[in-house]
Amino acid sequence: MTARRIALIVPLVMFLGFVALAVYRMGAPQQRVIVSKMVGKAVPAMDLVGMDELHPGLNDGDLRQGTVTLVNLFASWCAPCRVEAPQLKALADKGVVIHGIAVRDTPENITAFLKDHGDPFRRIGMDPNSKAVLNLGASGLPETFLVDGKGIIRKQYIGQIRPEQVTEILKDIEEAKGS
Structure with missing residues (x-):
């Protein structure tokens, strides 16, 4: 050669x-579930304005009411958020309490998003400056936190929730109820 x-x-x-x-x-x-610096710690202080009269705001006290909840960070402009919407709806249909944090978005756009993709949220706090996102240690959107009834973050799910994760998340919720 x-x-x-x-x-x-x-x-x-x-x-x-x-x-x-x-x-x-x-x-x-x-790896879609990570151990972040927030897992095992209390949800940071937050007091987010509600989206509308159907979706009151969200504060850290709402996450210490004795109910295991999922807190989902999302936005209408986030393509993976659209993809995960059916999984969030499936979890809500199974009785899972899900609160949303709308990141850098408007109530009008979120309303259209929920109309198109379903509404799994009991509360939606508006986070126009990503302050709550940063305090939670989130790395992007979508991201979901499993919070026990005492307000302690038990799991952090990075990226969109896939259909095959629904069963796993339901198991994680049952485990968190026992903590």
């Missing part, structure tokens, strides 16, 4: 190896 061919083949092989690695990593399952 000539030096010229080697000079052409080596970068090509390296490039193809890089592409293969990238494709492999994209297909690998990602």
Whole structure:
């Protein structure tokens, strides 16, 4: 093999190896429940204005009322939030209490989103400046926190909730009821 061919083949092989690695990593399952710095700690102080008369606001005291809840961070402009909407509705239909935090959004856009994708939320707090998102240690949208009845964060689900996670989340809720 000539030096010229080697000079052409080596970068090509390296490039193809890089592409293969990238494709492999994209297909690998990602850890969707993480142990963040907030898991095991109390929900941080918050007092979010309600979206409308049907959806009162959300404050940290609402999460210490003795009921295990899911707190879902979402927005009408978030494509993965649309994808997870049926799973949230399925959880709500099974009696799970879900509160929403609408991030950098407007009541009008959220109303249209809920009309199109269903409304699983008992309360929706508006977070126009992402202050609650930052205090919760969230990494993006959507993100969901499992909060026990004492206001302690027990789990943090990163990204959209997939259909196969619904059963797992129901089990996590039952475990949190015992804590």
